[in-house]
Amino acid sequence: MAKSSATFVCQSCGSTTTKWSGRCDACGEWNSIVEEVPLAAGPATKTLGASKGRSLPLSDLSGHEAPPPRTTSKLDELDRVLGGGLVPASALLVGGDPGIGKSTLLLQAAAAFANAGLKVIYISGEEASAQVRMRAARLGLRDAPVKLATETNLRDILTTLETEKPDLAIIDSIQTMWADNVASAPGSVSQVRASAHELTSFAKRRGTSVILVGHVTKDGQIAGPRVVEHMVDTVLYFEGERGHQFRILRAVKNRFGPADEIGVFEMTGGGLAEVANPSALFLSERG
Incomplete structure (x- = not known):
């Protein structure tokens, strides 16, 4: 052999x-x-075997499909970049430099979607519960109905999500997740790929929207294998200069909306504030 x-x-x-x-x-x-x-060995032969699969139902291109239902966060800049709101059973990847404000943005989004009626679970693999609660207090979100957990073990996280059945799960971040069936360290290509695959599959199987947070490399790409960007439905980048108060949320892929939308936020002492008319703001700076 x-x-x-x-x-x-x-x-x-x-x-x-x-x-x-x-x-x-x-x-x-x-x-x-x-x-x-490798995650799995390939088939021994080029054929799938003697057993037959089922026949797929076929339809015409002229068939009418209703647009997917959406839940708005009331954060207009975020909702526009998402294509009109959050779609059930969707998987999103949000990338950005460490310290740029991804956790702040997603904690505010978690509170907004929870206040809109969704059951939201925020799982942090990078910060302790006390740190997340301190940020929530600073942002004025202490009373938001968001459930919080701190864990990196993917098996425990999936078991919790299966039990709780949330409408939205935020995983911060995908680089910290650890699957015990993959023989490599957290943050490695194999771990990131396996964790993203399991969480994306859970989203499609259970109807839960999943947001994965990812850090970017020095070249501006989301750390880990590029295949993760192909797994998810939407890829967003959160960008800006640390010494400057403005941040841009940019969609580079969106299966449920346009991929050329941007949202502008201003980092303040109380969190991220929406900039409804950035053109007027930048023109005033020039003057």
């Missing part, structure tokens, strides 16, 4: 090679290539 060849994966960009080297040829990062166990 032929021995399966090893796979070496760059932990920075996700490129794969058949041999180890000290420097990744794709992104140029040093000491980022590690050997990883």
Whole structure:
């Protein structure tokens, strides 16, 4: 029997090679290539076997489909970037530099969707409960009906979501998740890929909307394998300069709306405030 060849994966960009080297040829990062166990072995033959599957129902292109239902957060800048609101059973990926305000934005969004009637669970893998509660108090969200947990074990998180059946689950962040069936460290390409796959599958299977938070690399790409961006329905980038108070939420992919919308926010002492007319603001700065 032929021995399966090893796979070496760059932990920075996700490129794969058949041999180890000290420097990744794709992104140029040093000491980022590690050997990883494949998620599953491929089929022994090119055929699926003798058993037959079911026949798929076919329809015409002229058929009419009702638009998906949406829940608005009343944060107009966020709702517009989402394409009109949050779609049930959707998976979203929100990327941004560490410290840019992703957690603040999503905690405000969690409170807004909870106040709109959704059952919301916020799971933090990076901060302790006390830190999240302090941020909520600073933002004036202490009384928002949002359930909070701090965990990185993916199996425990999925069990909790199966039990609680929330309408929206926010995972902050995907780089901290750890699947015990994957033999690599948290934040590695295999862990990020497996965790995103499990959470996205849960969203589709249970009708829960899932928002995954992701950090970006120095090149401006979401850390981890690019396949994660293909798994989810919507990819948003939260951008800005730390020394400047303005932030831009930009959609780069959206299966339920336009992918060229932006929302503008201002970072204040009480959190992120919407900038309803950014053109007038920037014109006034020029004057």
